[in-house]
Amino acid sequence: MKKEETTPKYDVRYYRKRVELFRLIDKIKLWPSRRGILHGIKSIEMIGDQARITTHCNKTFLINNSKNSRAARCLRNKWFKGVCPSCGIPEWKLAKYSSTLFRRKYGSSLTDRGEPP
Numbered sequence: 523m524k525k526e527e528t529t530p531k532y533d534v535r536y537y538r539k540r541v542e543l544f545r546l547i548d549k550i551k552l553w554p555s556r557r558g559i560l561h562g563i564k565s566i567e568m569i570g571d572q573a574r575i576t577t578h579c580n581k582t583f584l585i586n587n588s589k590n591s592r593a594a595r596c597l598r599n600k601w602f603k604g605v606c607p608s609c610g611i612p613e614w615k616l617a618k619y620s621s622t623l624f625r626r627k628y629g630s631s632l633t634d635r636g637e638p639p
């Protein structure tokens with residue numbers, strides 16, 4: 523008999539809506555470009571209150587730590603049109619991201635390394 527095909531499932535994780543952008547991208551390692559393309563983040567380097575992001579397709583740029591920036595909104599609302607072909611973001615990472623939800627009153631605010639309250 524054939525085994526039933528199982529699709530890998532991820533626990534739904536919740537983050538606060540007003541989670542800090544730096545902590546969020548440090549966690550999910552994805553970056554939405556201005557043109558709506560998701561890139562994979564290779565490294566994040568903190569420089570004062572900015573961060574230098576390097577993507578897997580070797581783009582480098584500085585970002586500000588804002589909870590309400592364009593990028594933060596895109597990530598929360600999953601506004602993206604496509605995935606960068608050069609970054610080669612693995613399927614599992616996208617699946618994990620798509621099972622991540624943002625709530626106003628529930629979830630981790632990522633302010634410490636512990637469990638959500």
Ligand SMILES: [Zn+2]
Nearest residue numbers: 561579606609
């Ligand atoms: Zn890319």
